[in-house]
Amino acid sequence: MACIRGSVELSARSMCYCPQQPWIQNATIRDNICFGKPFNKSKYLRTIKCCALERDLEILPNGDETEIGEKGTNLSGGQRHRISLARAVYSDAEIYLLDDVLSAVDAHVGKHIFDQCINGELKGKTIILVTHQWHFLKDCDQVLVFENGSLTEDGTYDQLMQNQKFGQIVQQFILENQGQIENQQSNPDDGDSNHLEESNPDVQTKVEQPMAPSGSTQAVASSAPTKKASGKLMQDEERSTGSVDWRVYKSYFNSAGGAFIALFILSLFALSSAATVLSGWWLSYWAEDSRTPNQSRSLIFYIGIYIGIGLGAVSLQFVRELVLAFTGIQSCTTLHKKALDRVMRAPCSFFDTTPVGRIINRFSKDMETIDSQLIMNLKSFLGSFMSVLASLCLIAAVTPLFLIVLVPITLLYYFVQQYYRYTSRELKRLASITRSPLFAHFGETLSGVSTIRAYQSEKRFCELNQKYIDEANESVYFQFAAQRWLAVRIECISRFVVFSAAMLAVLYRDSLHPSLAGLSLTFALQITGSISYAVRNFTDTESNMNSVERIVYYCDEIEQEAEPIIEGKRPPENWPDKGQIEFDHLWLKYRPTLDPALKDFTANVLPAEKVGIAGRTGAGKSTLVMALFRLVEYYKGTVRIDGIDISSIGLHDLRSKLSIIPQDPFMFSGTIRFNIDPNQEYSDAEIWQALERSHMKSYVSQLPLGLSDIVTENGDNLSVGQRQLFCLARAILRKTKVLVLDEATASVDIETDALIQHTIRKEFSERTMLTIAHRLNTIVDSDKVAVLDYGELKEFDSPKELLTQPQGLFNMLVNQTGKSNSEYLRRIANGEISYLQELQNNHLKHSVE
Incomplete structure (x- = not known):
């Protein structure tokens, strides 16, 4: 700064x-x-x-x-x-x-x-x-x-x-x-x-x-260091080997229109190359016919045919370029949308085990390859291949003995191409993988740049960045080296093709018209560059198909959450109108190989009831909330909200009816209006009202652009307390019947703590509220308290009743807060004093705008 x-x-x-x-x-x-x-x-x-x-x-x-x-x-x-x-x-x-x-x-x-x-x-x-x-x-x-x-x-x-x-x-x-x-x-x-x-x-x-x-x-x-590293969190990036599966090609063309578009493109390239060869043949025929003594056709006839062939070739090339452009744009757009939809609907476990740099790599470099390089490689390969095929057919037609030479030449091309193809393909895959750590390191460094500078570690991070760049460039360097290797060998073989065509033209000099001999040599010379171009672009096309392969993996292989909307099983528009939650013999595992995190959990939360969730570390408090939002799917039991089984409805229908104020407030890059109402469902008057009730109206009204003022990434231009109050405004605006509070005041000052606690108890008095307790004073005035231990519900009753149980877990937790504080908590639980009144009397005078 x-x-x-x-x-x-x-x-x-x-x-x-x-x-x-x-x-x-x-x-x-x-x-x-x-x-x-x-x-x-x-x-x-x-x-x-x-x-x-x-x-x-x-x-x-x-x-x-x-x-x-x-x-x-x-x-x-x-x-x-x-x-x-x-x-x-x-x-x-x-x-x-x-x-x-x-x-x-x-x-x-x-x-x-x-x-x-x-x-x-x-x-x-x-x-x-x-x-x-x-x-x-x-x-x-x-x-x-x-x-x-x-x-x-x-x-x-x-x-x-x-x-x-x-x-x-x-x-x-x-x-x-x-x-x-x-x-x-x-x-x-x-x-x-x-x-x-x-x-x-x-x-x-x-x-x-x-x-x-x-x-x-x-x-x-x-x-x-001697412990077995069995708890590896980040998974190694998948890497295919061998030839690119034909299903990848199929997926690419299906995203643009299917087999029809592929056959149409092949036909256009074949006709375009045929038109080019035909124009050369027509010139040769014209030259030969002009030497015929009794030639009766006019000059206009030959010129007209030649112009017609030329116009046909130009038209075919125009249509070909148009169709290719459409194919490239449509394929890229479809694949990007499908991959993005899959990633956005991936479960939380996917993001826990996948570095962000790996995801960015696929949506940046791989998509750029599909969008620009792949379609150009495909165009160059098909154009060169069809040109080579047409040229070889012409040379063979003029000098049939060339077919004998063509067999060993074809075998040589094949073996050279295959050797280069294997190497180039794997180098491309290696390049794709080595870029991910570079993206991850770059993003991580940007997010921690203040810490890195404070510790004077800039040099070390720059050296680490250079290391990742070198590792990413190694495979790129070898790709270019392999291309040079290929070029030398293709040139040698191509020269042999020219030599063979020239020798055959000499052998056929008595029976071959000079114009046809010239035509054969012309196309033989052209074939030198075309074959090299065709081989290299065929390999590059397959190599760049690796990017399609990586995107298709995201499109097909990423585990998905349940459907957002299930037609025919949508809840009523006003659901839930009461807010009653029933947990019935609920069992949940984070992964099939782990022990249950929730075991036979059964509880009934009445409408508008305030329930605190307490328990020691690892007891299953947050797991219960994850089950409610279906962030992790439970494998046994039921959860019903107002009588509807939440597992039978879509995730959008469920989550849009629930609200949460998290411990770590999250803000999006954008305006204040967008952060409070991202779906643009409410008017400015309603937003201002929510800001007023969350004690943020005076702050926002002083900003130059008001609701249109910018919030930077992660809300870095706001204090933690301000971010928490904006999250509170978001919850007030949504007016859902069920609210989950995950200790929203752990990292805020006492004035902001008072504001949030007072607002929660005032604004959400008619809503069902589940509060995960990190500090017991936030739940001791709840209607009921659920105490969990190792995933099991041990106690569920009013705080007053639970505090009468000498050996009860909740009673023990309260006693551990110290003599004075435990007496204070008991007085609140017994109704002798009102925690809400205490907050209002003692803290509201200290509220900060």
Whole structure:
């Protein structure tokens, strides 16, 4: 970011940066932490200990050699933040910029990181910590308070506490989080308390607990390399071998019109070449006839026939070019649309195991090859082949003995072509595959450019980019070398053809008219270039058919979700009008080889009921939501919404009737209007009303273009809190009867948290709401709480009733939040105080526009 006024002085040799949205490479955990620096075992062990990663590395399938996946898809939000922090710690820099690194972890882990990492391993370093967890400020040497981009307060914690406004905010935060703060201090080594993250199917357990026994650290780091790499996430890119299957050619021409268009093109090329040869033959006939003494035809006759043949050849070539252009455009458009439709309807597991660079490679380079190169290769091959065929027929007709020479010549061409064909085809396939890592690396580098620059790793990433470019260019270089190899041999064979035609013309000199001899030699000379061109373009056509092969793979082989709309089984237009959800003996697996993630889950959620979903890590909370949205299909049991089995209707009909506010808010590149109403179903007045109810109207109205103002990629020009409020506006606008809330306030400040919680309870009071609990205070005022454990429903009742069970799981979770906080939660559950009223009284006055 450029400094437009003032100056910034930095007297340090190195610095590092932990962004609010952590950037994770598609590599192992160890590679992400070391980040190009030499592996130092003792420093590495201290790093993973102070960043509370020991327990995670023990549970992950391959320890610190576990493959993370693109953008950390294999990890929870808290794990991504701690790995980003571990990268900073391991870099051993002089200045640390930590942007809200404590928000995505629970109270215990946050306290451990602050004590063992920030005040421990990094003691003596310059640390700039951005946080909305105000209780850590008392341990800071200096506190800077910003508002609307300006510095409003500057001083020590004690000095600022004398400021009435600042002191009230801090005291209010400490009061509301007293139980968690108390629990941090009294039980620093307890397990996961109330920050309950769900696991990704590819890593069965992901934890937010702090330390395992210290002795396990060395075992984790030392044993990881010896573990069997059975948990490979990213799948190797498929690569065909041998000749391109005839079905690929069939798919290409079918996408343009089928067998008719293919035969029509062949006919046009054959007739066009025949017309070219006929024009040469007619000139020869004209020359021979002109020497006949009794020739009675006029000059106009010969010229007229010649012009007619020429016009016919031009017309055929025009129609040929037109049909080829149509074929190329239609084929490319059809294949692109079909492949895109298949990718857009692929299940989530496809994107978890397929790098984005691989998908981009197919939709960019492979589609470009089909769109421009393939049709040109096909045109050149057919034109050259038909020209060679017609020329050979003419030479054989003039000098029949040429047919004897033609046999060995044909065999030579065939063997040379086959040898080149095998090599060129596989080199083309290799080139297609080696481009994917280049695309993936380029995209990954762009997304993490701020982190890369902060760690001064530009040179290493440029060298890595050059390495991928070299690997991609190796096969291209050998392709050109193979073409030169072919050209030399084709030229030699072609010269033999010319020599044979000339020798036969000499042998037939007594019986062969000079004009026909000249015609034979002319076409023999032309055939030299035509054969070389035909052989090379035939091979290039097959090589470029590899791009069609790769696109056809996406068109035919990608696993698909269910149909978006099933005619004859569409629900009523006003469905669901109540919002009742029935889970009946539900069983679900992420993959056939894995254990069930949900086991015999049965529950009945009444209309407009608010249900909290609690449970420890890996309990199946997010799995339940995935089953509701059918992101993963359950294999046994039923889910009914207002009496309709959701497995019997289309996915569009189902998902369009459900809304979700995710933990990580997502924004599209485009306008604010498009982000809130992507399907353009609502008027501007309705959008403004939704913005007002989500407390974003004043912000949007101040923008130069209002609703037409631009949102950059991933919403990078908005804060996390603003993105979350836009997601809230999106849910308000849709007015669906069923809403899923996946802890929408884990990474926002206390004012935004209050705004979101208050709005949710006010705006969605008449909707059925399922809330995945990472913090128990968000669900303790629910109508019911469902407690899951290892995929089984253990408890399902009102919070008040569940808290009367001494050995109940929910009761134990509440007790683990500390004495003061557990009493506060019990008072809310018993109806003694209203959580909604508390939010309204204590926080709305602090709301930020």
